[in-house]
Amino acid sequence: MGRLVVSGVSKRFELGKGSVEALRQVGLSLETGQFGALIGPSGCGKSTLLRLVADIAAPSEGSITIDGEPPAQCRRDHRIGFVFQDPALLPWRSVLENVRLPLEVAGKRGVGSGHSPMDLLKLVGLEAFADARPSQLSGGMQQRAAIARALVLAPKLLLLDEPFGALDEITRHKMNLELLRIWQATGTTALMVTHSIQEAVFMADFVFVLAARPGRIVDQIEVGLPRPRDTVTMNDPAFGALVSRVRGGLFGEPAGMLAYG
Amino acid sequence: MTAAVQAGHPPPSASRLVLSAPLRLLLRRTGGLALVLALALALLQAAITLFAIPPYLMPGPAAILAALADNAGSIAHGTCFTILCTLAGLAVSSVISLAGAALFVALAPVRQAFMPLLLVLRTVPLIAVAPLLIELLGRGAGNSIAIVAFLTFFQIMLAVEKGLRAPTTSRLELMLVCGAGFWQTLWLLRLPSALPFLFTGLRIAASSAILCAMFAEFLSGAPGLGEQIIDAFSTQDFARMWALVIVGTSVSYLFLTATMVIEKITAREDG
Amino acid sequence: MSRLSWQAAAPWVLPSATLAVLLALWQSAASAGMLPATVPAPTAIAVELVTNRAIYWYHLVPTALTAISGYLLAIGIALAAALTVHHVRSLELAVLSLGSCIDSIPIIALAPVLTIWMGVALPTRITLAMIICLFPLLATALRGLHAPSDAARALFRVLAASSWQQFRKLTFPAALPYFFHGLKIAAPLAVLGTLVGEWTGAEQGLGVLMTGAMLNLEILQLWGSVCVTCALASLLYGVVALIEYFALRGRPAGEAE
Numbered sequence: 001m002g003r004l005v006v007s008g009v010s011k012r013f014e015l016g017k018g019s020v021e022a023l024r025q026v027g028l029s030l031e032t033g034q035f036g037a038l039i040g041p042s043g044c045g046k047s048t049l050l051r052l053v054a055d056i057a058a059p060s061e062g063s064i065t066i067d068g069e070p071p072a073q074c075r076r077d078h079r080i081g082f083v084f085q086d087p088a089l090l091p092w093r094s095v096l097e098n099v100r101l102p103l104e105v106a107g108k109r110g111v112g113s114g115h116s117p118m119d120l121l122k123l124v125g126l127e128a129f130a131d132a133r134p135s136q137l138s139g140g141m142q143q144r145a146a147i148a149r150a151l152v153l154a155p156k157l158l159l160l161d162e163p164f165g166a167l168d169e170i171t172r173h174k175m176n177l178e179l180l181r182i183w184q185a186t187g188t189t190a191l192m193v194t195h196s197i198q199e200a201v202f203m204a205d206f207v208f209v210l211a212a213r214p215g216r217i218v219d220q221i222e223v224g225l226p227r228p229r230d231t232v233t234m235n236d237p238a239f240g241a242l243v244s245r246v247r248g249g250l251f252g253e254p255a256g257m258l259a260y261g
Numbered sequence: 262m263t264a265a266v267q268a269g270h271p272p273p274s275a276s277r278l279v280l281s282a283p284l285r286l287l288l289r290r291t292g293g294l295a296l297v298l299a300l301a302l303a304l305l306q307a308a309i310t311l312f313a314i315p316p317y318l319m320p321g322p323a324a325i326l327a328a329l330a331d332n333a334g335s336i337a338h339g340t341c342f343t344i345l346c347t348l349a350g351l352a353v354s355s356v357i358s359l360a361g362a363a364l365f366v367a368l369a370p371v372r373q374a375f376m377p378l379l380l381v382l383r384t385v386p387l388i389a390v391a392p393l394l395i396e397l398l399g400r401g402a403g404n405s406i407a408i409v410a411f412l413t414f415f416q417i418m419l420a421v422e423k424g425l426r427a428p429t430t431s432r433l434e435l436m437l438v439c440g441a442g443f444w445q446t447l448w449l450l451r452l453p454s455a456l457p458f459l460f461t462g463l464r465i466a467a468s469s470a471i472l473c474a475m476f477a478e479f480l481s482g483a484p485g486l487g488e489q490i491i492d493a494f495s496t497q498d499f500a501r502m503w504a505l506v507i508v509g510t511s512v513s514y515l516f517l518t519a520t521m522v523i524e525k526i527t528a529r530e531d532g
Numbered sequence: 533m534s535r536l537s538w539q540a541a542a543p544w545v546l547p548s549a550t551l552a553v554l555l556a557l558w559q560s561a562a563s564a565g566m567l568p569a570t571v572p573a574p575t576a577i578a579v580e581l582v583t584n585r586a587i588y589w590y591h592l593v594p595t596a597l598t599a600i601s602g603y604l605l606a607i608g609i610a611l612a613a614a615l616t617v618h619h620v621r622s623l624e625l626a627v628l629s630l631g632s633c634i635d636s637i638p639i640i641a642l643a644p645v646l647t648i649w650m651g652v653a654l655p656t657r658i659t660l661a662m663i664i665c666l667f668p669l670l671a672t673a674l675r676g677l678h679a680p681s682d683a684a685r686a687l688f689r690v691l692a693a694s695s696w697q698q699f700r701k702l703t704f705p706a707a708l709p710y711f712f713h714g715l716k717i718a719a720p721l722a723v724l725g726t727l728v729g730e731w732t733g734a735e736q737g738l739g740v741l742m743t744g745a746m747l748n749l750e751i752l753q754l755w756g757s758v759c760v761t762c763a764l765a766s767l768l769y770g771v772v773a774l775i776e777y778f779a780l781r782g783r784p785a786g787e788a789e
Contacts (some may be wrong), residue, residue, distance in 0.1 A: 373547070377543070381766065386727070389723070389765070390758055393754055476640055480731075491640075502645075513637075
């Protein structure tokens, strides 16, 4: 349930004069319940890759399967949850109504599956704000509501596009802890795009390092740190070594020179 | 694995002519107007030929253009009159707005007292007040200018007021730290910040400004385009009337274009 | 008065007081004979409105009905055009250009033209009122339909929402503030269009009353008809604003700015 395989995926965008190769021959895989992080400089195509997995766009080449099915099928079955950088809560609905949105859209097909919106609000710690309007919530709280919304239909795959990019470092770390807690409670496979090396290593089982122009994966790092992880984990020397390795992949030092362990 | 240094895109060819955005806007709109007019006249001729429309219902392009040529002098005269009255009215309106808005910034209670009244007056179709103003002010150019000024005042005032209050807290604090007083802040910071807003207000007021001027002429008989249109209408000289309508529409459109271009130029320079 | 109710009333107090003061100044200036004959005292205008209310009512009704008809017609056409353009994006440039062109024709020029084609009749005036409202309504409706953010649209795609679901749950509610903004702008314009139509030729209506008063130097009637016209425009605006208040209750302010 939620096994993601990306194989030989390329994506080209046609512009006025010529085309841009956003991704070239990208491949990765995540087993059910694993957490993957995509990290790379601007223009490396990580957000594009996420959108290909969510069937918001289609690859020029290659294949993507979720439990052996194409993303389009998974999306139409309402089994994908997506958290955008902008929480994109509808301002005319209350927080609870926003979380309920995927249920309404899925209609009868959504009945019986998934979690109750109120339970999810409790899970993300927003039950007191169920009837509030999004404008009354802080950025971090809005993003928590967006996460609850993404989980309401118990998706096979949870995709997050720099969900905490707009937050300050302190709030961001708290949100990371929250997200890990929520993710472990639901057991979904997750793939997150991030700019923060620390966040990538902290959250993921696998960190995929991308380079730009053309977008491609240059390193794949297995994060063997034990779960559940918390702030103390970041003091572990293994954590520091992994961060160095990711940094190396991003800034051009040969991988493997700074092996951990 | 090293992150390869990618070559950038080749520099743009130097032989391409680079036009600034405001200039492109001007050319696009003027060109569009010419195109639409040509198209409209062609369609008109086609419609007249196809449906045998009688000339009293709709004169053909030939007759309209002939009337335009025959009356070129008086039409040009009327156009200048209308445009000058409009410009003068807008200028008066802008000056009074700046003064009023500065007063609002200086004295908050004054703003609180008058702002809602201005907001209400902006929604009222003040052109309805034109007959009243003509009664009050008599006829002639001065009257036209006053009407344009009065009717555009509210829109421009609100825009300028917003502009004077536009500077961010950081910039205002900067002026404070430099030891600037109210007048210096007004001159060095608020007024320059307000200019783009002023031009936005002028753009919004522009089309109704020309309309106001033509209204004033229509009702008072001052020698502008508005008066000539009604004159042609009442003497049943429809070819001339249509020529005037086309000129009036083009003038209105080009006037609006000019304000849009100025707005773009001033907006660009605003940091 | 408790502190809280004073704070709530404060935004109203100062402007109302200012208005009252201005009216009082006007009244005293008139009583002192300082004003020209063309500017009567406010009390005189009030008296005129009350004594001749039958006349004003007689002319108010056709103007109001014409304006409202033109307004509703414009709303219908603008919505139809906006929704069509929303579905067939390639039409957008053509429709907007056409609307902008028609909007550029000064009403003063349009009125005689329509009178020639349609005669001096009620449909002419309704058409004038409709034309003057059309472009602002169309432009704001289109802006509203384009309002949803890219993230919101991507969200609905991920949710596998149908076109109808997306329209009902996202596009329509998002467009509403913009549309009301346009409705408020257009309401007084409808009155204006009617007025111009009446000035060009009609037997009944506030425009007729106004020009008649102007030509006959009936100062009080001129002021009276202008006041009634402005009141009509403000009333229409107020009704739309009230509907907007209830339709957009609970939503953050300033969405359509």
